[in-house]
Amino acid sequence: MSEHYPPEPEPRSKKRLTSFSRFFQRRAEPTDREDIKVILETALERNVIDHEAYTMIVGALDVASKTVSDIMVPRSKIDLLDISKPIAELLPLIVETGRSRFPVYKDDRDNIVGILLAKDLLLSIANPNIDLLPLVRPAVFIPETKKLNVLLREFRSSRNHIAIVIDEHGGTAGLITMEDVLEQIVGDIEDEYDEEDAQTIFQAGNNSWRVMALTEISDFNEAFGTHLSNDDYDTIGGWLAAEMGTIPKRGDSHTIQGINITVVRADAKRALWLHVQREAPAGSPADSNLG
Incomplete structure (x- = not known):
């Protein structure tokens, strides 16, 4: 009959080696x-x-x-209401845009005096001559450099949904809403008033434009007199990424057909806003098309 003996205890040195091996095989903690x-x-x-x-x-x-400047609606695209105008003149804009909140200015577009809620205008149905100024609510002003996570926390705590963005000189740089911030997390939140054919090219100065990266290549060609191919890509942002061979990031620049395209805003997936500039004589196709 064979005899069975218990296994010999594992040497301490081997146990220690196994312990160290498991330690170094563990996934490094994210930094x-x-x-x-x-x-x-x-x-x-x-x-x-x-x-x-x-x-x-x-x-x-x-x-x-990200900061507010990365996603804000630029000044040129803000729908503002002139407080000096009668309600009859303002209603067509309010109905057309379908927005629920409007910045209100007095005398100058940089002199924003508050925010008007469309629901408060229901009072004007009974009294068309009502004074709008008492209906205007205080506006919240924030700098372009404010972090989005900080702004979202402030939106939630104050129950405010809109803020006016101020540049370093105190002028109106843009506008941002809670929806704009949330869209960075959950993606685009479209409603029945979102326009598919909204303007995407904006004059910024002499021979200088701000262009949304989602601008159709055909629209870009028409505006700037270029001949970029749209066989493989629909938007100028997609075309630019293909030309550069990488996802464009802020500060990247590319020149073609006498036009310099610089990325001024981008996220981890794509370019968002471009700055387009070229030397062109007065009366060029771009000037005539873009006013």
Whole structure:
């Protein structure tokens, strides 16, 4: 009959080696947002989370690193109401835009005196001659450099949904809403008043324009007299990414057909706003098309 003996105890040195091996085989802890994104990408690839969850988490991380200037509605696109005009003249703009809140100015567009809620205008139905000034609510003014996560926290605590963005000289730089911030996390929030054919090219100075990266290439060609191909891409932002061979980031510049295109705003996925400039004589196609 064979005899069975218990296994000999594992030497301490071997146990210690195994312990060290397991320690060094452990995944390193993330040290910054980029490390977290790498972990999220791995989770997405392994179907631990779906694409929608991945996008929302990454969006939440990006909000902490972006400022108001990155996503605000520029001054040229703000729908402002002149407090000196009678309600009869203002109603067509209010109905056409379908917005619920309007910045109100007096004398000068930089002199914003407050915010008017469209629902408060219901009072004008009974009294068309009503004075709008008492209906105007105080406006919140913030700098371009405010972080989006800080602004979102302030929006939630104050129950305010809109803020006027001021530049370093005290002038109106733009406007931002709670919806704008939330869209950075959950994606575009479209409603029945969102316009598909909204203006995307804005004159900024002599031979200088601000252009949304989602501008159709055909519209860009028509405005600037260029001949960029739209066989493979629909938007100027998509075309620019292909030309550069990478996702454009803020400060990137590209020159073609005598036109310099500089990225002034971008996120981790795409360019958002471009600055377009060229030397062109007065009366050029771009000048005539863009006024």
